Amino acid sequence: MKSKYEEFYFENDKNYPASVYWDLYDENHQEAIEKYEGHMFCPLCNLAPLTVAKGNERRYFKVIESDMDKHDDACSYRLEKASKRETKTFYKDLNDTDMKNRLVCCMNKMLKSTNKLGDVESSGANSKGRHKKDFFNITTEGNKKKYLPHKSLYSGTFDDEIDNTKIYYGKCALYLYKYIPSGEMGVKVYYLKILNLDSRKLICDLSISTNVYNYLNDVLDVIPTEKEDAQIFYLCFAGEMKKSKYSYNCKLRDSRLIVIEEEM
Structure with missing residues (x-):
């Protein structure tokens, strides 16, 4: 093909x-x-x-x-x-x-x-x-x-062969959302919010467990935690995209499947 x-x-x-x-x-x-x-x-x-x-x-x-x-x-x-x-x-x-x-x-x-x-x-x-x-x-x-299957984060759609693991890449604005359930003290999961560089609209979420986060905290700790402070990064990661009612989400299952670099 x-x-x-x-x-x-x-x-x-x-x-x-x-x-x-x-x-x-x-x-x-x-x-x-x-x-x-x-x-x-x-x-x-x-x-x-x-x-x-x-x-x-x-x-x-x-x-x-x-x-x-x-x-x-x-x-x-x-x-x-x-x-x-x-x-x-x-x-x-x-x-x-x-x-x-x-x-x-x-x-x-x-x-x-x-x-x-x-x-x-x-x-x-x-x-x-x-x-x-x-x-x-x-x-x-x-x-x-x-x-290997791969796709730009600016491709416009992730629906084709969505259940297949792909390498995704893009120069995007990022911020990190920490999900803490009501009544609890600790973070349950981190969501790396990936935004379109120009429109600042959400492209997708990358969900990161606390265990995986611990291997990446030296990189992720420099990412802002508020949308208005989102900064520009080069991003490549591998995963399987899922589609929810409102957005796309990919779970980062291994710390070795992502590379992030801040634009200088």
Whole structure:
């Protein structure tokens, strides 16, 4: 199954969520086409050009078959996505160093990277360039390479394959809510409130048990506890998203499944 891209790399700039294109497209078709089309590339390797699929039920970006070879040799989008069973198997047996490296690389490439055209060209076509691009890749049973499911926190929806563990990432405003049940003294659970950087609307909650919090308190203690004081952080975490009546929530089951870095 070919990948449908929910974000794109804009030539000589950075990654943007698909909504940036579609919001402009809905306002002015021609302006969106002239500004972006022909200048959008794979958000991971920045090399393979993206084609826009338009229609009432078709709104996504794709790499057409004839352009697949333009992906970087190490780009995950050359591979198939791991199935739910394969993903579950991977997360059952975590390696501390491996998991942290994956999340840190994801943060650096997907959230901080601002490649210029010359940076890619100087390293040669289909080369690994300056950034590691295989951090989503895993080896499944049968020694087959696939990539881990992942999603930008600005993708607009978490409903597709919502019951599958994914790596989520975004540059967001954060604050930490401490839930203390009425009549009790201690915190029962912490909720990391993840807000849209521009609108400050809630994207999702990340629930953190007191046990997991104890392993992360050096990082989480610097996060404000009031919404009006929310600060900007780079965030990558892995988990299974759930949908409630009013919001999305993900439970952080292991302290090794999150990396947070304050914007400097």
